Amino acid sequence: MLVAAMIERLGIIVTVAFVLTRIPFFRRLIDQEMKVKTSHSISLMILFGCFGIIGTYTGLIVNPIEATLTKWQWYLNEDEALANSRVIGIVAAGLLGGMRIGIGAGIIAGTHRFLLGGFTAVSCGISTILAGVIAGWISRYNKKSKLVSTSTGFAVGMLAETVQMLVILLVAKSYDQAHALVMEIGLPMILANGLGTGIFILIIRTVIQEEERMGAAQSQKALRIADRTVKYMRKGLSSESAQSTCEILMREVRVKGVSITDRTHILAHVGMASDHHFAHSLIQTEATKRVIETGALLVVGKESIQCDQAECPLGAAIIAPLKQGEKTVGTLKFYFQTEKEISSILLELVKGLSDILSHQLELAEIDHQKSLVKQAEIRALQAQISPHFLFNAMNTIVSLIRINPDKARKLLISLSNFIRQNLTGTTKAYSSLREELSHVEAYLTIEEARFHDRLTVQYEIDHEALSAQVPSITLQPLIENAIKHGLKTKEEDGFLTISIKEESSYVRVSIEDNGEGMEQEVVNQLANRPVQSITGTGIGLYNINERLKKMMGEESAILIQSEKGKGTIVTFTVPCEI
Numbered sequence: 001m002l003v004a005a006m007i008e009r010l011g012i013i014v015t016v017a018f019v020l021t022r023i024p025f026f027r028r029l030i031d032q033e034m035k036v037k038t039s040h041s042i043s044l045m046i047l048f049g050c051f052g053i054i055g056t057y058t059g060l061i062v063n064p065i066e067a068t069l070t071k072w073q074w075y076l077n078e079d080e081a082l083a084n085s086r087v088i089g090i091v092a093a094g095l096l097g098g099m100r101i102g103i104g105a106g107i108i109a110g111t112h113r114f115l116l117g118g119f120t121a122v123s124c125g126i127s128t129i130l131a132g133v134i135a136g137w138i139s140r141y142n143k144k145s146k147l148v149s150t151s152t153g154f155a156v157g158m159l160a161e162t163v164q165m166l167v168i169l170l171v172a173k174s175y176d177q178a179h180a181l182v183m184e185i186g187l188p189m190i191l192a193n194g195l196g197t198g199i200f201i202l203i204i205r206t207v208i209q210e211e212e213r214m215g216a217a218q219s220q221k222a223l224r225i226a227d228r229t230v231k232y233m234r235k236g237l238s239s240e241s242a243q244s245t246c247e248i249l250m251r252e253v254r255v256k257g258v259s260i261t262d263r264t265h266i267l268a269h270v271g272m273a274s275d276h277h278f279a280h281s282l283i284q285t286e287a288t289k290r291v292i293e294t295g296a297l298l299v300v301g302k303e304s305i306q307c308d309q310a311e312c313p314l315g316a317a318i319i320a321p322l323k324q325g326e327k328t329v330g331t332l333k334f335y336f337q338t339e340k341e342i343s344s345i346l347l348e349l350v351k352g353l354s355d356i357l358s359h360q361l362e363l364a365e366i367d368h369q370k371s372l373v374k375q376a377e378i379r380a381l382q383a384q385i386s387p388h389f390l391f392n393a394m395n396t397i398v399s400l401i402r403i404n405p406d407k408a409r410k411l412l413i414s415l416s417n418f419i420r421q422n423l424t425g426t427t428k429a430y431s432s433l434r435e436e437l438s439h440v441e442a443y444l445t446i447e448e449a450r451f452h453d454r455l456t457v458q459y460e461i462d463h464e465a466l467s468a469q470v471p472s473i474t475l476q477p478l479i480e481n482a483i484k485h486g487l488k489t490k491e492e493d494g495f496l497t498i499s500i501k502e503e504s505s506y507v508r509v510s511i512e513d514n515g516e517g518m519e520q521e522v523v524n525q526l527a528n529r530p531v532q533s534i535t536g537t538g539i540g541l542y543n544i545n546e547r548l549k550k551m552m553g554e555e556s557a558i559l560i561q562s563e564k565g566k567g568t569i570v571t572f573t574v575p576c577e578i
Helices: 002-008 010-021 024-030 036-056 087-096 100-116 123-141 150-171 175-232 239-253 286-294 344-403 405-426 433-452 464-467 473-488 520-528 537-552
Strands: 060-065 068-071 081-083 257-259 266-271 298-301 316-324 327-336 430-432 457-461 470-472 494-503 506-513 558-563 569-574
Touching: 010 036, 010 175, 036 087, 036 100, 036 266, 060 175, 068 316, 068 344, 081 175, 087 100, 087 123, 087 150, 087 175, 100 123, 123 150, 150 175, 175 239, 175 344, 239 257, 239 266, 286 327, 316 344, 327 344, 344 405, 405 433, 433 457, 433 464, 433 470, 433 473, 433 494, 457 464, 464 494, 464 558, 470 537, 473 494, 473 506, 473 537, 473 569, 520 558, 537 569
Parallel strands: 457 494
Antiparallel strands: 060 068, 060 081, 257 266, 257 327, 298 316, 316 327, 430 470, 494 506, 506 569, 558 569
16 A cells, blocks of 8 residues: 555656756756856755655655554654655755765755654654765766666665665664554655656656757758758858758758848848748848847847738748858848747757858858969969060070161060060960960070071971960970070070870870980979079979969879980870860
8 A cells, every 4th residue: 555655656756857857957967067056056956855845745644553644744743754755856866966966955855854753853854864975975986977877766766765764763762663664664665766766867868868869860950951051151152052052951941931141132032932032132121130230149020020021921030140250241041930930949950050151151261262372372473484584585685786686676576575475374374275385486486586596496286275274374484494404505406396285185285305304303303392403493394383283183283204315305284175
C-alpha cells in the first residue's frame, strides 16, 4: 500500500521536472561550460529547496504505533513521521548543481522538515542536508559528462534515502519507535525515491537532448545554406546574388516569403506577395530603415510591414541586418502570415543566417580588394617594362642625329607611334596577339636602324591565332631581351625568329635567337626572380612571367631553353579564347 502511494506521487515529480526545464538559468546550470552567477546559485538553491518542501507536503504521515497513514497534513504530532519524496529534489540539486547548491537546497528543505515536528524532525533535517552533500560529492566525479545518467540518479536517490533511514535509527529519540518506522517505510521509500530521482534525471536529459538535437539540425541547416549561398554572396550584394540567395532560403526555411535589400532598394523578393513586392523598388518600410540605421534585428507585425495592398497576405516579418564590418549594407527579411509562426528557434536561425551572409559579404569585399591590388600590381609590372626600350631607342636616335638627321627624324616619328601604342597597352589588361605583333614590328623598325645589317627577323605566323589574348605589352620586352642580351655580341648573321602557332586549344608563342645563350644555372633563375646583370636589371623577363601566371594561369608560365653559345628559345602558351 505504501509503495503504491509513494509511486502515485511521482506524477508531481514529472510535472516539476518539466517546469524546471523551461527555466533559462536552469538550463544554464546544466551547461558545465558556462559559469553560473552567485545570484543564480541562490535562486537554484531556493528552487530545489522548494521542490524538497513540496516533496515533504505531498508525503504520507505515518504513525508506527497505530500503523496508520494520513495524507496532506501541515504539522506532525510527536508520535508521527513522514513517508515522503523530499530527497529527490535535494539529490537532483547536488547532482546537477554541485556541492554548494545541493547543501543549500538541503538546508532549506531540512529546516522546513525540522519545523514540522514529529519524533524524526531532527534526524530528517540532518539527513536532508546529508543528501545534498552526498549528491554534490558524487557530481564532482561526473565532470566528463554534461548530464548525469538515469542509472546514477536512481542509485544516488536510493543511497540518500538509505542514509536517512540510518540517521533516523541513530538520532531519533525512541529507538523502538524509530525501528518500527524504518521497518515499515524504509524499503518503500528507498525504492520510490530512487525511482523518482531516476525519472527526474531522465526527464531533464530527454528535454535537453531533444533541444540539442533540434539545435544540431538547425546548425546543419545553416551550414547547408552557407555552402549553397557562398558562391553568390561572395560576388557582392547585387540583384543577381540576392535573387539566387532568396530562392535558396525559401527552399530551406519554412517561411512565406524572403527578401533582401541594400540600403535603399529591394534587391529581390521570393514567395508570397511577389506580385506587388517588386525588386528594384525603393524601401518604404520604416522598420527596414531603422534596422539599416541601428544594425539591430527587429520582429514586426502587419502594421509595421506598411504594405499598400489591403489584401497582402504577409502579417509579420523578421528583419535582420546584413553587415560588412561595422557598416550595415542591407537587410535580410523573412515574412510570415501571423506573428504566431515566429518561434524562438526560428528567430535564432535567422540571426545565424544574418551573420553567415554578412561574413560572406565581408569575404566578397576582401576578394574585391585583392582584385584591385592585383590590378595595381599588373599596372606596376607594365610600367616597369616600358623604360627598357625607351632608353635604348633614345641612345640610337642620339647617335644618328649627327650622321643621318633624316633617318633620326623618321625614327623619332616611329618612336612616337611606338610610345603611343605602349601607353595604350598600359591602360588595359589584355591585348590580342595581332596588337602585340604590330607593337613588335614598330619596335624592330627602330632596332634595325641600330643593328644595321647584323639582324635578320623571320616571322612564322598562323594568322588565325592572332585573335588570342595575352597580357598587354608581353611580346616586345621578350624581343628586347633577345636582342639586348642574346644578339648584342653578334657582329653578323644575327637571326631572330618570332613564331605564333595554333595548337589544338591553345596558342604557342616562341622567340628564338642564335645569340650567345646562357648557362643552365642562369636559365633556372631568370623567370623566377629578378636577376642582376651587367647590362640591365633582368627584371623584364621576371615581370612578364609573373603577369602571365597571374592573368592566364600557371600553365602559361614561360619556358626557357638555352645552351651556352647556341642561342635561346623563350616559349609560352595561352588559351585560344579566355
